[in-house]
Amino acid sequence: MMNGLLLGCTYTLIAIGFNLFFGALNVVHFSHGDVCILGAFVILILYSLAKFLGLLTTISPIVYVPVLILLAMTVTGFLGVFFERTVIKPFRYAPLLMVLVATVALGIVIREAVRLSFPHGSNPQIFPRVLPQKSFTLGGVLFRVDNLIIFGITLFLISSMFLFIKRTRMGAAIRAVSQDGEAAMMMGINMDRTVAATFLLGSAVGAVAGILIGAYNNIIRFDMGLMGGVKGFSAAVVGGLGNVYGAIIGGLILGFVETFAAAFIPGGTPYTDVFAFLVVIFFLIFRPSGILGEKVYEKV
């Protein structure tokens, strides 16, 4: 149960990025999963750097862990904006196929760059144990502290995202652009800046997903981004692409499907991904717009 929730949390965080980008630009950023995993690698670098400088022994984990996460979020966010500017923006008025293939290729570039720039990059890298490894029982149920923290971080991030989108000026601009980009531009909204803000936000939130995956598995590998990206996109599709609430529902559904497949189907553990994808394909056939998505009518 707890596992499903946690898995759902990471998928939700990735799916939020997909929904934001799709809302703003009508593109699916197929390398978003790799950007997320990039977040985990950024924190790996920062951690080793801090260790090298001897900061870890002098400062307590309660201080440096949030600082590291925030730093990694910022770096990954700006990397996301950079990728948007270099790879996605030139295709804004091009056929859809091109941006699709370009982002898949960008994913390979990111993955390979990560693999090459780390010593023994093809092997899994040990992820630092940033979260406390304690557990306690409450009412006969075992709780792990790190899992609770992961859950808390996700809740916090999602709620602050909603506040940002609903309450701030930039959030209003994002909503306007996702409704109708041209109309928003006529109202004096700076399209480029808004799109950049979406990518900053989406990639930063995605970085947390990458960090959570690393913290949960204790290892991180360069090619985890492919699976993460496909799952995140699947979650977004199941929930309804372009709808930020849908990301939560879709992410949780996928997380629970996988956990139940592992728990209740005999010998099902290696096939969890297969079940998840079958659910996605099922959704695409019978409800292509997702659970919360509005019905799409084709315009001629």
Add this chain to the structure above:
Amino acid sequence: MDKKSIIKALFLVAIEIAFFILFVAFMLTHHTGKTVAFLLLFIFLGILFKNWEKARLALVGLFEEMKILAAVVFILMLLAVPFVFQSSPYLIHICVMAGLYAVLALGLNFQLGSTNVVNFATAASYGIGAYTSALLAVHYHLSFWPGIVIGGSVASLFGLLLGIPCMKTKDYYLSLVTIAFGLIVYILLINFSWTGGPNGIPNIPPPSILGHSFREPINLFGYNLPFQSNYFYLIFIFVIGALFVAYRLHHSRVGLTWNAIREDEIAARCQGIDVTWYKILAFCIDAFFGGVAGTVYAHYIGFISPENFAFIVSVVVVTMVILGGMDNVFGVVIGAILLTVLPEKFRAFEDLRLLIYGIIVVTMLMFRPQGLFPQKLRVYKRLK
């Protein structure tokens, strides 16, 4: 035949032989610096060809005029490749792999190029074909020749299976379905015990013809050709066959229909085109090509494992189609050859291979989205 046309014919043969010698010399260099020099020469020739209008028109006219002679000389030269490379089997191996990828790319071209369906499941049909034929050969001692047909057909069936959910979706969703399908096949191949799991299937018997096993060298005219030459000729026949099918399809009603769907699906439907049927057809043909290539691969290498059919293979094939020029049958083959040969030439940078693939795709899409050899619009002769 007058004197002028004989001179012309000689000139044409000379040009082809000159190119062949250049190609052979390029393949035989192991020195990175020399390889780069050769590449620069090729690029220079390409630019010259593009900008020197008069020479280009003359050359194209010459080749048009003596189409049959040009084709015959070209095929003869290709048939001579194993003789030229007989001391270095590895080069023949590269040529075989280039041929396999050419078949895969030609298959994908029906979808990606002609119909604008971005299918990332090429590796899946490649793998299904390979595994079908390999399992039949290892467990039931089925020979290679029926294996090709069965492998291709089973892959085609799975293509149909994949095509059905794809018909309900489009654009990004369709690509998601194909990626998911490719990953499902990969995961299943790793986890099933009867496919050998992550260890794959070893000891796949080689094909044989008239008692001559393909794993034995060919002795011909006093030449001793390495065993890879068998497969070179085999894949040569397949590439020619695939090219023929692709070319004929492109110039038939079916190819035209696919292009119509690519340009505007709704308009195509309004013209009375059964879009679903033609898209499914593209899926099945693509999968068949993939399955056949997979079968040849399995029997050639003699060992297959899920790693050979990972997602990345699909992306590589997509890259080949885009680099060569979408919908251009010959361009796609050249793209496949380029992207197989070049990485082997730069083995020193083996690690960077995939990175370079990715960068090629992104830059090509930005600066030359139509590929190296864009497809020209069809020209129909005016009715008289």
